[in-house]
Amino acid sequence: MHTQVAIIGAGPAGLLLGRILQSHGIGTVILERRSRDYVLARVRAGMLEQGTVDTLREYGVAERLDEMGVAHPTMQFLWNGVRRDVPLEDEDGRRLTNYGQSYVVEDLIKHREADGLPIVFEAEVSSLDGIEDSPSVTYSVDGETKTLTCDFIAGCDGYLGVSRRSLPGAEAASYLKEFPFAWFGILAEATPNPHTRGFSNTPRGLAVSSARSATRSRLYLQVDPEFDITSMSDDEIWDELDRRLSDQDGNKVTRGPIIEKSVARLRAFVCEKMRHGKLAIAGDAAHIVPPSGAKGLNLAVGDVRLLGEAIRRHLLDKDDALLDDYSRLALERIWPTVHWSCLMSEAFHTFPGQTEFDTRRQHQTLDFWAHDEIGNRWFREAMLGLPYAV
Ligand code: FAD
Structure with a gap:
């Protein structure tokens, strides 16, 4: 052929x-x-x-x-239990x-x-x-x-x-460069909660909450590189997500059936x-x-x-x-x-x-990216992506 x-x-x-x-x-x-x-x-x-x-x-x-x-249009950062809305859309409407x-x-x-x-x-x-x-x-x-x-x-x-x-x-x-941790990701049939979207920095490690569609959520926990995917029950996973993603206003991720689990170093x-x-x-x-x-x-x-x-x-x-x-x-x-x-x-x-x-x-x-004008511009430029060569 x-x-x-x-x-x-x-x-x-x-x-x-x-x-x-x-x-x-x-x-x-x-x-x-x-x-x-x-x-x-x-x-x-x-x-x-x-x-x-x-x-x-x-x-x-x-x-x-x-x-x-x-x-x-925005990304949320959580640290010290306080959630901040970080603008993502730029003046040209890119998002x-x-x-x-x-x-x-x-x-x-x-x-x-x-x-x-x-x-x-x-x-x-x-x-x-x-x-x-x-x-x-x-x-x-x-x-x-x-x-x-x-x-x-x-x-x-x-x-x-x-x-x-x-x-x-x-x-x-x-x-x-290898990092000394992995991401444990789940895909859930759960309507993403717009109040818990984004990245969380906690003493227990990172957590991320994002939407895959209007009815599906994708969530991640920082885990050890050798993490065993069978070591946590579904309830334990949701509880740990709550510990890392809940904020000062009591917003929590929406729970639902977990349809996929994976670990990536x-x-x-x-x-x-x-x-x-x-x-x-x-x-x-x-x-x-x-x-x-x-x-x-x-x-x-x-x-x-x-x-x-x-x-x-x-x-x-x-x-x-x-x-x-x-x-x-x-x-x-x-x-x-x-x-x-x-x-x-x-x-x-x-x-x-x-x-x-x-x-x-x-x-x-995080404060610089979330609250400083120059820091936020830098964050948005990086997240929105660089221009193409052709
Ligand atoms: P791939 O999607 O890896 O496709 C390569 C293809 O080549 C595969 O289908 C493979 O089966 C095939 N192949 C390999 N070897 C051979 C062979 N010898 N013969 C024939 N076919 C072959 N990126 C993000 O931006 N956000 C995320 O949240 C994110 N999560 C991720 C989670 C996981 C578990 C992984 C592994 C990656 C993640 N990524 C994420 C990265 C993103 O998915 C990849 O950057 C993207 O898939 C790159 O696309 P690709 O086509 O280059 O490679």
Whole structure:
């Protein structure tokens, strides 16, 4: 089988890149190691920057997002038991929107399938070859080994995928920071309480409350990296959320049936080499952010906007200038965003051995973002997202 662009991974990065290339008339095949059901059920991010919403609209996959997305004009910070409303919307009306990543993925898959374009599920890619001049991808499906030849490979296969490992020089250009805690996340059939939305800094650790839709809540607790997901009953989870998220006015999170639980260790990672020959990587394949900034999905969208245009010029205009500049331009959004996500992590979590002095410094940071004009502007700019290169 031959295609113009082989895309590895049917996460937000791979699926949106397929959609962008489709709009330029460029043929793609997406290879995904998981089943269709698994990909559709995977619960992850949910806070979309205005740029992400606009990009999904631009490529015609935002009908349901426009119906179900929940606007996020402010973010709430809680420390010392007092909740503060921190403005998020800017003077141009840019804001954040809550809409689950699983919905974004489902919308992209359904549009792709309706257009008759191929996604091969349960196709595990094992190697990439010929990336200097005549690329090919080896994968196995139904126990059979197959080869897909192509003109370009887009590695959108996440942090543990095969693409970055196949990119010469990537390892030497990679930087990793691991945080000493994890996030225990639950998805609940519970109408989000608008009075308990946001991030909480407490001596018991961080808690986060957010909306996935008008009827679904996503909540997180800071836990040890080795946390056992079965160690807390549902009632204990809600009680702990109440301890960390209740405020001076007695507002509490709305309870409801928990339909999903997961634990994610917090790390930050950047691979500065994002392209070699006819292979480029995008999204989590190239970088990981701690979830406190809610940036992982948004960064992936920024990467593939740029990569889609670079591949278009490479294939259709025979112009490689943008492709040659891909890593540099992408990193102009990636490093400041990774830095911001680390700052958010440092301001809200309780660190091992944390002293009262450290806690008071955290409160100073939060006060600056919440109440100081310059601090709040900085916070809004970072949360709303940086402009795109193209
Ligand atoms: P992915 O979504 O990881 O997609 C990569 C795809 O490649 C996967 O479908 C995978 O199965 C496939 N793949 C991997 N290897 C192969 C192979 N060898 N062959 C074929 N296919 C392969 N971000 C936020 O902004 N806010 C959050 O609250 C948040 N919560 C998160 C919670 C969890 C548990 C995790 C893991 C991530 C979270 N993130 C969050 C990060 C965000 O979800 C990611 O940044 C986003 O999914 C990146 O999209 P992607 O397409 O680059 O990678």
